[in-house]
Every structure is written in structure tokens, then in C-alpha cells.
């Protein structure tokens with residue numbers, strides 16, 4: 660059977676630990692900081708019926724806090740636990756006003772076109788308001804991993820499921 664749905668995944672705070680300072684999340688910038696959650700390997704069971712697509716904002720590339728080479732080595736490490744069909748990485752900051760930085764949805768539309776994805780049958784798992792608003796725009800099923808970041812209450816967004824980590828998020832997905 661041909662696949663027509665996806666599990667869209669944010670990266671930091673979903674697949675790997677975020678770096679949290681003063682209740683605000685930051686991206687890991689070196690190998691020591693980059694730690695993948697154990698539950699990531701459980702995503703493999705969905706590969707038969709869903710595309711696994713990571714969509715991540717990585718402004719640290721633009722600001723040169725991290726090199727593209729290190730970023731790619733992180734993604735290789737994720738791929739060793741679960742085969743990701745595609746990593747879409749926005750390397751811009753807000754100032755660039757690009758169309759790919761979440762909550763913008765260019766990468767979701769690109770993926771839809773490339774893999775013929777039906778958003779309604781798809782999920783997006785994220786831990787920040789920018790993820791949830793992107794998910795609201797494309798009208799997929801939103802799974803909010805609530806890490807109680809300082810930003811959480813400032814923005815209005817909708818989600819279908821709420822939980823604390825990827826391990827519990829996975830249980831909401833039709834399989």
C-alpha cells in the first residue's frame with residue numbers, strides 16, 4: 660500500500676533533549692549536548708504506514724553558533740535510531756522573514772507535494788507554540804509535548820493531544 664500520511668516531528672525537545680536555561684529552550688550546539696531520547700527508536704514501527712519527516716528551526720546556523728557539519732552529524736545520529744525520510748531545516752532567523760521558519764509552513768507544503776501527503780491523516784509532534792501554530796495552519800493532528808517553557812502560556816494555539824514526552828506522544832498515533 661502506498662503511504663499518504665506523515666508523522667511530522669519537531670527536533671529539539673521531541674527527538675533530542677533541549678538545552679533549558681531559565682525555563683527557555685535552546686538547541687544543542689556540540690556533541691556533548693546532543694542527547695537522543697530512547698523513545699525515538701519506537702518510531703520505527705510507524706514507518707510502514709507513515710513518512711517520518713523532521714521540520715526544525717535552526718537559527719544557530721545563521722548566527723554561526725553551530726556548523727552545518729555538526730548539525731548534519733546530529734541528524735546522522737538520529738538516523739541511526741530511526742530512519743527519517745527527510746530533514747527540513749530552516750537556517751534563518753526571524754529577521755530574514757523567510758517562509759520556512761515555523762510557524763510558517765513552507766516545508767510542510769514542500770513535503771506534501773513531494774510525498775503526496777494528506778495532512779488530515781497526519782500528525783505533528785512539537786514542544787513549542789511555533790510548532791502548534793504551524794500544525795493548526797495545515798490542520799493535521801497536533802500533539803503537544805508540554806515542557807512548561809516560560810513561553811507556553813503567551814500564545815494561543817490548539818492541540819489534539821497533550822503529554823510530557825515522545826514516549827507518551829507515540830501512544831496517540833493510530834497504528
Ligand SMILES: [Mg+2]
Pocket residue numbers: 669670671672673785786787
Ligand atoms: Mg522543539
Ligand SMILES: [Zn+2]
Pocket residue numbers: 749750751757758759760
Ligand atoms: Zn527559513
